[in-house]
Amino acid sequence: MLDKKLIFFGGKGGVGKTTLSSALSLLLSQRNRRTLLISTDPAHSLSDVFGLKPAKGTVKVNDRLEYLEIDPYEVIKEHIERALESIESFVSPETFSWIKEAFHNVEHTPGAEEAAVLERLSKVILENLDSFDHFVVDTAPTGHTLNMLRTVGRVGNWLEELLKRRREAGRFKEAGGLNPRDEKVLEILRERKERFARFSEILFSKRTLFVPVLIPEKLPIMETERLVAELKRLNLNLEYIFVNKVLPPETTDSFLLMRKEQERRYMKDIKEKFSHLRLIEVPMKERDVEGIDTLKEIATELGRRLGA
Template sequence: MRKHVFFGGKGGVGKTTMSSAYALRCARADLSTLIVSTDPAHSTSDVFDQQFDDDPASVEGIENLDAMEIDPEAETERHLMETKRAMSDQVSAAMVNEIDRQIEMAHQTPGAYEAALMDRFIDVMREADDYDRVVFDTSPTGGTLRLLSLPEMLEGWIDRLAHKREKAIELYERAAIGNNEPRRMMDGDPILDRLRTRKERFEFAGDRLRNDAAFFLVVNPDELSLRETSRAIDELQSYGLDVRGLAVNRLTPEPEDHEEGRGARFLRDRVETEREHLDELRESFGPPVVAEVETRVSEVKGSILETVASELDIDVGVEPASAPE
C-alpha cells in the first residue's frame, strides 16, 4: 500500500470506522501510523476514548499509532487570518481595509473551507516523514480536487506578472543607469514569492496524491450511496487519482435459520435487496469490494473495532511511491 491512504464517502456512511480499523491494522503490522481526522464531531476521539487535537499524539494502549483531529471551521478561520496578515504586509496601509473585505468575502464562499482543509493536508503530508503510513478519514472531493489544477493556473499568473515587473524594472534601470536597486527589489518581490510558494505547495500535493496515495470509498448498500460512489469514482479518476477499492459498511445482519415472524421477514427482505446492490457494486463498478461490514447497533470501538479491522481486505505492506510524471 502507498503511504497516504484516504477513506472517502458521504457523511454517515462510516468513514471513521473504516479508517480507524485500517489504521489499527497498520499499527498492529508494526508500521508507524498516523490517523488524521477532519470530522467536526470528533469521532476519532470517540473511537479511541481519548481527546485528540491538531498535534499528533500517541493513542494510549495501541503501539505505533498516533492520531490527530483537524477542525475544519477553525482551519478556515486560521487561513483567513493568515491570508489577511500576509497580504497586509505587502500593500499600502490605505488598501488594507479594502483587501480585508475582499478576503473576508472570498472566505464566505463554499470553496474556502476546501482550500483551508487542503492547505492543512499539505502540511500534514510534508511533516509526516516519521510515519510509514498516514490514514485520512476523508477524501478530497469536488472543490478540493479542483485545487489540484491550481499550479497550472498560478503558472500563467506568475508568468504574466513576472513579465510586467521585468518590463517595469528595465524602465527603472534605464532611468537610473548603473543602479541595480530595481532588480534587487524584483528578486525579493513578496507577491511573486507568495504565488511561487503556493504553486510549489500545490505541485507537491498533486504529486503526492497521484503517486503516493491510495483512495478507498466507503459505501452503504443502498441506491443513493451507490449513485454517489459512482460519481466519486469518476471524479477521483478524472484527476488521475487511484481508487483502490470499495469498503461496504452497514450491511443488515441475517437472522438465524429458525427465526420466523415479522422481524425476520423484514431482515431477510432487506438482506436480499442489499445483496442486489452488492452484486451491482461488484459487476458494474471498477474498483474491487475490499470489505463487507455489518451494521453494529453499539458504537464501533475496542474489541468491535478489532473485529472490523480483521474484516478489511486491504493490504498493509509498504509500497514505494511511483515516480512523478
C-alpha cells in the same frame, strides 16, 4: 494495501468513512506500521470514535498511531491574519479597515474551505513523509472531497499564472527589478507551487489509493458510481471498494430476511457495477462503532478480508 503511502476514504454521508479509516489505521499500527490518520471533514468525529479528547494538534492513540483533525476555518483565519499583518504597515487605517472587511468575507466563499484543507493536508504529509509509513485520510462526504481534489490542479495553474504576472510586473519596473517585498511574495508563491507539485506527484501516483465506501442501498450505489467515474477522470488510483454494514447471513427474523433479500440484489448490482475493483465486505455490528474495542473488532475483520 500495506504498500500504499496515502489512503483516502471517500463516499456518501454516514456510510462509514470515519469508522473504516480508523479501523484500517489501527490495523496498520498493529502491523508495526507508523500511521497518521487525518480527518479533512470539518464535522470531526475521530475523537468520538477513539473515545479520546478532541485536540488541536495530533493525538496519540498508540506508539504507532496518531491522528489529526484539520479545521479549515482555523487555517483560513491564520492565512487572513498573516496577510493582514503584512498589509497593515503600508496602507492608511481607512484602507486597512476596508481590506480587513473584504478579507473576512473571503472566509465563506465557495472553495475557500477545500483550498484551506488541501493546503494543510499537503503540508502535513510532505513535512512528515519520512516519519510515517502511511497517511490515512478520512474525508468529508463526496462533494466536498471531489472539490478538494479538483482544487489540486486549479491551484497549481493559478499559482503558475500568478508567478508569471509577478515576473512580468517586475520586468516593467525601473532598473533594479523587484523590491524586497515583491521578492518575498515571489518566494512564498514559488514555495507553494513547488509544494503542490510535489504533493500532486504523490497524489496521482500508484502510492496513493482512493477507497470508495458505500452501504448496499440504492442511493449510495448511485453516488458511488458518480464518485468512481470522477476519480477515474481525475486519474486517481482505485483498487478496492469497501461495502459496509452488510447484514449477517444467519437470520430467521422475517423483517431481517426481507432486508437480506434486498441486500442480495444490491450486492449483485455492486459486483456488476464495480467489477474492476476488489470488493471488501464489512459486517454490520450489533451496535455503533465507538471506542477502541469495537474498532479493534472491525480492524480484525478488515485484516482477515484484506489478507493483511
